[in-house]
Amino acid sequence: MIKNEILKNLKESLVKSETSLKILKQVQYDKFIDLQSPANADFGDYSTSVALRLAKLLKKNPMIIAEEIKKNFPKTDFIEQIEIIKPGFINFWVNSNYFLDYARKVSEEKFEFPSYYLGKNKKVMVEFAHPNTHKLFHIGHLRNISTGEAMVRILEAVGNKVVRSNYQGDIGLHIAKCIYGIKNSKVKSQNLKTLKEKTEFIGKMYTKGTKAYEEDSKAKEEIIKINQMIYDQDPEILPLWQKTKQWSLEYFDKVYKRVDSHFDRLYLESEITKRGSEISQEIFEKGILEKSQGAIVFNGKKYGLDIRVFVNSLGFPTYEGKELGLAEKEFSEFGELDKNIHVVTPEQTSFFKVTFKVEELIDEKKYKNKQFHLVYEWVRLKESKMSSREGNVIEADWLIDKIKEKIIKQFNCNNKTAEILGVASVKYSFLKNSTQTVIAFDIDESIAVDGNSAPYLIYTYVRCQSVLRKTNDVTLRKAQGDRSIMVSSTNHDELNLLRKFYQFPEVVLKTAENYSPNFIATYIYGLASQFNLFYQKNPILKSEKETKELRLLITLTTAKIIKKGLELLGIKTVEKM
């Protein structure tokens, strides 16, 4: 990457400047050297404010420092111009032929992304989705799975082997509530035929059980009993629990397929309960956990953390206790992991801080600095509050169907296309926002099909494809290979696109480093807008010779990057719409 080259040369240049050297020897270069792609293209391809940062330390005018850096900057063929501006920014202009070369490469789908290795094994786990059985898969899960899937693909793109895991709750009070509802329902479960009927039935029974738990003390007692029976694997309740759980898992599987996601390992809470309990006992004996009021707890106070219960006074492991069993499995079933990324909402921050600490105390080498809580925020309903307790959740399939309907009505396309566009719209609507923003969800506003939306991006892609289809392969190959195309003859729109293309790998790297898929989303949207502006003003097929070839190359490259970028976000494209 040219960026790294500039950074290297920048360091070299600083070393050459005598005044800088004395002081810089005592400090870290990297702390002062920054290099960014300015939002405003007038400020060059790359820009550094290192002179400004050093001004105080060196007690010198930043403009003079900048001049000195410029003077000592090694001569290279990739830097065309260095400019010093106002307070002391140094702007670099890259020789645009590099951009042209990059476009040629990408037009052949030769994507090269920088490496971002999280560890020596280059192996990371992303744990995401985690819906609970006997409950609906709602928009919150949709945001989670979109984020997780995108992170998996992005981390793979920058050179990691990624294990996809999913921790699904199939045990606990909420399940007992649902089972209670079913047991006290007149509906015979044998009569439920389709998966949809079954799923809806479970959802209703959960709501019913929850109401009973709150309003009827006898029901509450029974639900608690059912909960214990599930923990005890009581044969009286086991078949019903297993059957309904299976319904849920089948339903989830269908959703995963629909949104183009899958997992290497599905962990179920029930399968790790026992081991979680054992580990908690073991480390209690080692003194990591302690007894308090009949329960086994971790006293996080000495680490500035909360006190949390691992085994309750009835002897059952809590969520915390079980997490230890999960961690043991996750860190042993796939060889050595460098990182385990848990895509989970923020209210579990305290929980993760504590369990990560306990794991570190159990086995420092195995766990320390390897567990990571990737916080993604809630999807809140703009009008009402969403809770499965109230039964007013927005279910994934329902939402996608609704958007699909809207797309069919508005754009008159076929079912297959509408399905892809619908899923794309939903996913993109979540991914274009930062993971840490609470989304105020409104069905008509939030899932956009125009403006900054998936259909807009896919439309741009389709438009490119349509233009490319109207030319022949020979012309196209010539456009990709013609070395006589020179940057000197490009206009403003063309050059801007060429420069934009070049930023793609850097954006992917930044996305991986920051766990922020929205960086890619913003980039592709910017690219698409820029292309559409170019398209509006510059005829492609009607232009001639080198101009036509250049414009075809630009069209081809735009299409490849949009497709690849969306793919990294877990979003499919279509060829016609």
Place this chain on the structure above:
RNA sequence: GCUCCCAUAGCUUAACGGAUAGAGUACUUGUCUUCGGAACAAGUGGUGGAGGUUCGAUUCCUCCUGGGAGCACCA
């Protein structure tokens, strides 16, 4: 009580401490006998309040106001 997070245009939102706070939507007004108009352009409109650090603050610090979450046997 303690701790953490959040506050950007009417609404939904973007911005490694960087240059003129960027979009979508809504509203107003235009472009085009097109290579796919699901397009393009122009306009109106914004960092909750008070201080501080900095060459430079939406970003860091302090206080205030307003919202959300967590803190022992739920998951």
